[in-house]
Amino acid sequence: MSREIRRVLIxxxxxxxxxxxxxxxxxxxxxxxxxxxxxxxxxxxRELQPDLILMDVVMPGMNGFQATRQLSRDAATKNIPIxxxxxxxxxxDKVWGLRQGAFDYITKPVERTLLLxxxxxxxxxxxx
Numbered sequence: 156m157s158r159e160i161r162r163v164l165i166x167x168x169x170x171x172x173x174x175x176x177x178x179x180x181x182x183x184x185x186x187x188x189x190x191x192x193x194x195x196x197x198x199x200x201r202e203l204q205p206d207l208i209l210m211d212v213v214m215p216g217m218n219g220f221q222a223t224r225q226l227s228r229d230a231a232t233k234n235i236p237i238x239x240x241x242x243x244x245x246x247x248d249k250v251w252g253l254r255q256g257a258f259d260y261i262t263k264p265v266e267r268t269l270l271l272x273x274x275x276x277x278x279x280x281x282x283x
Contacts, residue, residue, distance in 0.1 A: 160206040160278045164188040166196030166222065167211035167240070172263065176209055176240070179267050193217030197225055200232045207277065209270075212241035212252065220255050227256020236277050240265050 163185050165176050177187045188203055190196035194217050200208060208226070212219035219239055226232040236258040241248070244262045252260050259273050 158206070158278055158280070160185070160274055162186045162188060162203070162205040162207075163274075164190060164196065164200055164203065164205035164208045166190045166193065166199075166208060166214075166219070168192055168214040169211070172211065172240075172265075176265060176270075179265070179270060183271060193219060193222035197222050197232075200226055200235060201229070204232075205235060207274065208235055208237045209240050210237050210257070212239055212243050212248070220252060223252065223257050224255040238270075238273060240270075 163180055165173055165187060167173050168191055173189055180187050188199060188205055190199045192214050196210070210219045210223055219241065223237050223239065226235065226237060237256065238259045238261060239252045239257045240261045240263060242263045249260045258277065261270060261273065
């Protein structure tokens with residue numbers, strides 16, 4: 156089953172990372188929504204119902220693992236795919252992130268073609 160992905164919510168506390176991800180997404184005709192921390196990201200995901208969430212892990216307050224777990228267990232947001240975008244590159248971090256409900260995991264710095272390929276895989280039915 157394919158799914159259109161147009162609206163992407165970026166949840167990241169780094170202005171630089173938000174800018175870089177926004178540039179990649181804008182250049183490829185995505186609508187970009189922004190949240191600067193986990194708490195705000197969870198609230199915006201519930202309110203705005205994006206097609207995809209790009210989630211940082213290391214953030215003050217609620218981290219990306221906690222926010223992913225909350226979103227993936229909430230009836231209102233459990234069908235929104237989450238790709239974790241983080242500097243945490245250990246295999247154990249990736250396994251833990253996927254266990255929290257993330258669809259995929261990308262390490263920073265985010266590679267443009269890899270990110271777009273993962274979004275395309277999602278759109279073509281690469282998830283439930």
